Amino acid sequence: MTASRRTFAIISHPDAGKTTLTEKLLLQGGAIHLAGQVKARGQARRARSDWMKIEQQRGISVTSSVMTFERTDADGNTITFNLLDTPGHEDFSEDTYRTLTAVDSAIMVIDAAKGIEPQTRKLFEVCRLRSVPIITFVNKVDREGRACFDLLDEVADVLALDVCPMSWPVGMGGLFQGILDLKSGRVSRPEGGSKEFLGKVDEDVELPGEVAEEIELARAGYPEFDIEAYRGGDLTPVFFGSALKNFGVVELIDAIAKFAPPPRPQPTEAGPVDPGHKEVTGFIFKVQANMDPMHRDRIAFMRLVSGTFKRGMKLTPSGLGKPIAVHSPILFFAQDREIADSAEPGDIIGIPNHGTLRVGDTLSEKNQIRFTGLPNFAPEILRRVALKDPTKTKQLRKALDDLSEEGVIQVFYPEIGSQWIVGVVGQLQLDVLISRLEAEYKVEAMLEASPFDTARWIKGSDKALRDFADFNKMNLAKDRDGDPVFMAKSAWDVGYQQERNPDLTFSATKER
Numbered sequence: 001m002t003a004s005r006r007t008f009a010i011i012s013h014p015d016a017g018k019t020t021l022t023e024k025l026l027l028q029g030g031a032i033h034l035a036g037q038v039k040a041r042g043q044a045r046r047a048r049s050d051w052m053k054i055e056q057q058r059g060i061s062v063t064s065s066v067m068t069f070e071r072t073d074a075d076g077n078t079i080t081f082n083l084l085d086t087p088g089h090e091d092f093s094e095d096t097y098r099t100l101t102a103v104d105s106a107i108m109v110i111d112a113a114k115g116i117e118p119q120t121r122k123l124f125e126v127c128r129l130r131s132v133p134i135i136t137f138v139n140k141v142d143r144e145g146r147a148c149f150d151l152l153d154e155v156a157d158v159l160a161l162d163v164c165p166m167s168w169p170v171g172m173g174g175l176f177q178g179i180l181d182l183k184s185g186r187v188s189r190p191e192g193g194s195k196e197f198l199g200k201v202d203e204d205v206e207l208p209g210e211v212a213e214e215i216e217l218a219r220a221g222y223p224e225f226d227i228e229a230y231r232g233g234d235l236t237p238v239f240f241g242s243a244l245k246n247f248g249v250v251e252l253i254d255a256i257a258k259f260a261p262p263p264r265p266q267p268t269e270a271g272p273v274d275p276g277h278k279e280v281t282g283f284i285f286k287v288q289a290n291m292d293p294m295h296r297d298r299i300a301f302m303r304l305v306s307g308t309f310k311r312g313m314k315l316t317p318s319g320l321g322k323p324i325a326v327h328s329p330i331l332f333f334a335q336d337r338e339i340a341d342s343a344e345p346g347d348i349i350g351i352p353n354h355g356t357l358r359v360g361d362t363l364s365e366k367n368q369i370r371f372t373g374l375p376n377f378a379p380e381i382l383r384r385v386a387l388k389d390p391t392k393t394k395q396l397r398k399a400l401d402d403l404s405e406e407g408v409i410q411v412f413y414p415e416i417g418s419q420w421i422v423g424v425v426g427q428l429q430l431d432v433l434i435s436r437l438e439a440e441y442k443v444e445a446m447l448e449a450s451p452f453d454t455a456r457w458i459k460g461s462d463k464a465l466r467d468f469a470d471f472n473k474m475n476l477a478k479d480r481d482g483d484p485v486f487m488a489k490s491a492w493d494v495g496y497q498q499e500r501n502p503d504l505t506f507s508a509t510k511e512r
């Protein structure tokens, strides 16, 4: 069963065509019948919640979801694809990073006219950290774009990856005539939306002179596709196509089915857990507040790592210590949310809960396993939270704890003074914070400049921590879990303290 799962994400810079490609992938999988439904569903969902007004106003998607679809290949093998949507907006990188911990591979979408853009690169770096293999899709070849060699060189140079073109556009923009499969030599044509094979290049297709030359060069100039190098994250196969015109999309799905790795073992401190391990285990990579602001329930997204999950099963979250029964898990089929009866490694399960499940939690039957690798990132923006009505302190504390559990913000409680500090990776998270404080907790708060610029988790022996605290009380805080954090005035400050305190580590990420 596990061999038939492909759990992946699409990474791209905004506007490269991720939404369009997602729609087309789902269409191919028969999961939705009308293109445009991904967005339409999003809008219906947004209307349900107050805080999501921000999404509407800014026309971006803050929430991310999971889409499952199936496809049977020419040999009759059915593959289940789990596509994890990563929010495209640059502000929401932390959320996106975490989602990438739950996939086995990724598709990188590049706009043929633009090449590698900043967000593509950032997301790629996260994939590289975890050796997530990447298939590249150069999109929008129906429009005038940059030369293919140029784009391939850029991927190779900027990302330090071997590239292997799998297909080649025959002309671009107005001259676009179809796509050549470099291996088989067949050209598929976009006419009438369906494709037609013109035969072997060398035999019956007359390619324009330059194109034929280009293709000869392409065939000679790049290494053969090597699946091991791809799966190790060292080589990316590159496909050309047009999401809008639904061109090259089938080839892309086929490539995921054929080359992308099935569910991988996941790391724990005691060594990796294999998908074949009998015990049901998984980890929470995302928590999302329910759409209804009147109810505080949340959906925790768990990636199943091992075992066959059955509805009603009792699992113990590492953060809680006592088992919970998972009675109404949700599987995310694209058309609807369906109640899951069972799930296999690689699948994502939504678990409704009232705040007991947190990002980074491991769930397991025996409560002996802890997955690692789901970091909190040092916030890039810090703000002091001030209340308009000082009698609401308790509500504020509860709200900040809740929202930090969800991963919307991070919260720091300074050792000295009563003003709490929130940290975010992107500005937009602050708007979400204010809006949700008002809508869900009836707390009116203001965000003020913070005396600190960045934060680092500190680790060391009790004595080293105590000695440090004696001199730096003003700069110490506790995070939501009570772990010590050094609040720094600048990055320079961090370096300075690290040098003076070699017994302590100052870390920009924290793993739970």
Ligand code: G4P
Residues within 6 Å of the ligand: 012, 013, 014, 015, 016, 017, 018, 019, 020, 021, 088, 139, 140, 141, 142, 143, 241, 242, 243, 244, 245
């Ligand atoms: P994103 O999720 O990565 O942000 O991108 P999205 O799919 O929303 O696509 C961004 C724009 O690029 C859209 O145009 C979309 O229609 C266009 N696009 C996507 N794929 C292709 C392609 O293969 N060829 C061409 N020519 N265009 C493509 P828009 O005008 O901004 O939005 P819309 O009004 O068309 O939805």
